Amino acid sequence: MSDPLRHAxxxxxxxxESMGIFDEGGVVRPTCSACGFVQYLNPSPAAATVIRRGRLVCLVQRKYAPKAGEWTLPAGFIEYDEAPAEAARRETFEETGLDVRIDGLVAVHQGVLxxxxxxxxxxYAATELGGELLAGDDAAAVGFWPPDAPPGPIAFSSHRRVLAALAAADREAAR
Ligand SMILES: [Zn+2]
Incomplete structure (x- = not known):
């Protein structure tokens, strides 16, 4: 993980006024010595969906940097006042054109953009309700592939972990 002070x-x-650095029991807190403003250096929450068609899973090809051309689950950052499951549903619709129902939690992973x-x-696990499979504004392509045979490199380690777990579960179910 990178030095949090890069973001201070x-x-x-x-x-x-100039910001100072307070060390709160080993946790770095950039703090204004004049007005007391504290900059909390927290991770950004994002939400993703796992949508299956049989053994296949929905993947989106990134259109923009970082990792343009590589593949991910439908995913995006959670807006300020948005519930995580709603963000997952919204991002899925924006990127894939699919209207989905959120079924439940699959995993929570730490990662780095x-x-x-x-x-x-x-x-989240999600089920298709309708819509039309069509790459949205920030997607170059969208489709369904086996979790262990995506059409190209998977952009992020957190998404790779999800796909590896799906492939392992599929193998177990096939035994
Ligand atoms: Zn200040």
């Missing part, structure tokens, strides 16, 4: 403000966003943004990925 040099100047207070409230009063423009390159170059160094820490992310917590919340992964």
């Amino acid at each position: 403000f040099a100047h207070c966003p409230r009063c423009r 390159p170059p160094d943004r820490p992310v917590i990925l919340i992964v």
